[in-house]
Amino acid sequence: MSKIIECVPNFSEGRDKSVIKAIADAVRETPGATLLDVDPGHSTNRTVYTFVGNPTNVVEAALNAAKVAYKLIDMTKHKGEHPRMGALDVCPFIPVRGVTVEECVIVAKTFGKRLAEELGVPVFLYGTASTRDYRKTMPQIRAGEYEGMKDKLQLPEWAPNFGSREWVARWGATVTGVRKFLIAYNVNMVATKEQAHRIALNLREQGRGPDQPGRLRCCQAIGWYLQEQNIAQISINLTDFDVTPIHIAYEEAKKDAEEINLAVTGSEIVGLVPLVAILQAAEFYIQKENLFILDEDQKVHLAINRLGLSTISPFKPKERIIEYCLEESDVGELARGSVEQFIRGVAARTPAPGGGSVAATVAALGAALGAMVGQLTYGKRQWEALDSTMRQLIPPLHQTATSLIPAIDADTAAFNNYMAAMKLPQKNDQERSSREAALKIATEETIQVPLSLMRKVNTDTWDCFTQLAAVGNINCRSDLQVGARCLEAGAWGAYYNVLINLDNITDEVIKAKYLKEAVDLLQQARKGCSTVLEAVDKRQK
Known part of the structure; x- marks a missing residue:
């Protein structure tokens, strides 16, 4: 799974369209970064940019944007309603997919250090990236704003994390750090503003005060009225959707509304949302209503329907879900191509794609055949009594089949990375050290990819x-037999790939550890295949 980090820098310019565009262009022109939104505010004189990319690309995009801002924004002339302390006021990094908060902290620190070094400006850390309680939040750090920052920098407790205390009047100071993804979410109600706000007070974490806290953690909320829609809304910010997911906020709002005979008529997500947040809602309603849904697009459709996300305006997944906006897939070129192309590629006079990619393909097909047999049993009157059993058996096989598809390209990528490391120069000690480190990483990858395949086959x-x-369904017995043999063959193929790549490991202890795991996993696969074939044979007799 590729790593996606969101970056939401706030620049202190919301009126000059040429400056706003120049900063946006700096992000757009950064390879690997995708600009998703530009939101200028005239009265605040501030523009919020939203872009995504991998850990390396988001740092480069943020730096490129900052360098443009350094040339074009002069804080000595800045006025606006929003609190601010610098040209690039705050630059948070947010984990979206395949990346941890800890990794984002490293990204924020990398950005802060480079910003300070390359532009000569003071940079503070906030949020998870800060280790000092008195300077963790934006209000704490920004207190005194731009006008008070020059003197604040001279205080011992306010030395910047990166850069010197020297005041750069045109720039001010910048804050960077990490926060969780914030989902702006509104629940629609046929109610008054006051009624909506009453429910908001019940839900939000701070409630009505210290003695009357609300029910939902990591939830900020108020009630307001949308004159243009002639409805009220509970306006909610979910600051950690792992703690309080969208569907919980919606269901709790509905419960309170029902108690005072008010109608909830759907909801809306403001801006973009990670796919996982939508799938969380889908899984909730699947469990609640005892549904059986496997495909991701159907789960997304269910969540949109149950949450009423298209009540006010159509919720278009390709425009509102971050991963879909990127049109990014974990499926590589080999797996995306036709069967004919893949076979011809394997048959060509090239070392890759080779046995590892074939093993992954065969294993994925084996799991897919198992899922197919389950599907051809489920929902049939003849085997109706097995429906609940099939609901348990089909999902892990379906998930295994789809999750093994990226492994088809992963093996070839691992081989290519190893060959690239082999070709690195080694003319001096530094080059030899860099080459050795790259080879170590690449070798580890060539072993972990097939081992991961074997683990997946045996586990699920x-x-x-x-x-x-x-x-x-007994009529599908040949499919089960072929599927079992495919899984076993995939395990054998992965095993052979582990063996050949172990030759590149010089540490005998590590080599022995990997060999033992590979042998154990292969034995499990052989035993599993044998058990399945024997079970099928018994039913034929």
């Missing part, structure tokens, strides 16, 4: 296959 398939062999 054999029990399901065995149960299908015992009770599934």
Whole structure:
């Protein structure tokens, strides 16, 4: 899974369109960064940019934008309603997919250090990136604003994390750090502003005060009235949707509304949302209503429907879900191509794609055949009594089949990375050291990719296959047999790839550890295949 980080820098310019555009262009022109939104405010004289990319690309995009701002924004002339302390006032990094908060802290510190070094400006850390309680929040750090920052920098407790105390009048100071993804979420109600606000007070974490806290953690909320829509809304900021997901906020609002005979008529997400937040809601309603849904697009459709996200305006997943906006897929070129192209590629006079990619393909097909047998048993009157069992067996096989697809390209990528490391120069000690480090990482990858395939096969398939062999649609027995053999063949292929790449490891202890795991995993696969085939044979007799 690729790593996606969101960056939301706030620049102190919301009126001059040429400056706003120049900063946006700096982000757009950064390779690997995708600009998602530019939101200028005239009265605040501030523009919020939203872009995403991998850890390296978001740092480069943020730096490029800052360098443009350094030339074009003069804080000595800045006035606006929003509190501010610098040309680039705050630059948070937010984990979206495949990346941890801890990794984002490293990204924020990398950005802060480079910003201070390359522009000669003071930089503070906030949020998770800060280790000092008295300077963790934006209000704490920004107190006194731009006008008071020159003197504040001279105080011992306010030395910047990066850069010197020297005052750069045109720039001011910048804050960077990490925060969780904030979801701006509104619940629609046929109610008055006051009624909506009453429910907001019940829900929001601060409630009505210290003695009357609200029910939902990491939730900020107020009630307001939308004159143009002639409805009220509970306006909610979910500051950590892992703690309080969208669907919980919605269901709790509905519960309170029902108690005072008010109608909730749907909801809306303001701005963009991570895919996982939508899938959380889908899984909630799948469990609540005892539904059986496998495909991601159907889950997204369910969440949109149950939350009423299209009540005010259409919720278009390709425009509102971050991962879909990027049109990014974990599926590589080999897996996306046709079967014919893949076979011809394997048959060509090139070392990759080779046995590892073939092993991943075969294993994915094996799991897919198991899922197919489950699907051809589920919902049939003849096997209606097995519906609940099939609901348990099909999802892990379906998930295994789809999750192994990226492994088709992963093996080839690992091989290519190893060959690239081999070709690195080694003319001096520094080059030799860099080459050795790159080879170590690449070698580890060539072993972990096939081991991961073997682990996946053994963890999520054999029990399901065995149960299908015992009770599934008997007319599909050949598919189960082929599927089991494919899984076993995939495990064998991965095993052979581990063996050949172990030759590149010089540490005998590590080599022995990997070999033992590979042998154990292969034995599990052989035993699993044998058990499935025996179960099918018993039903044929």
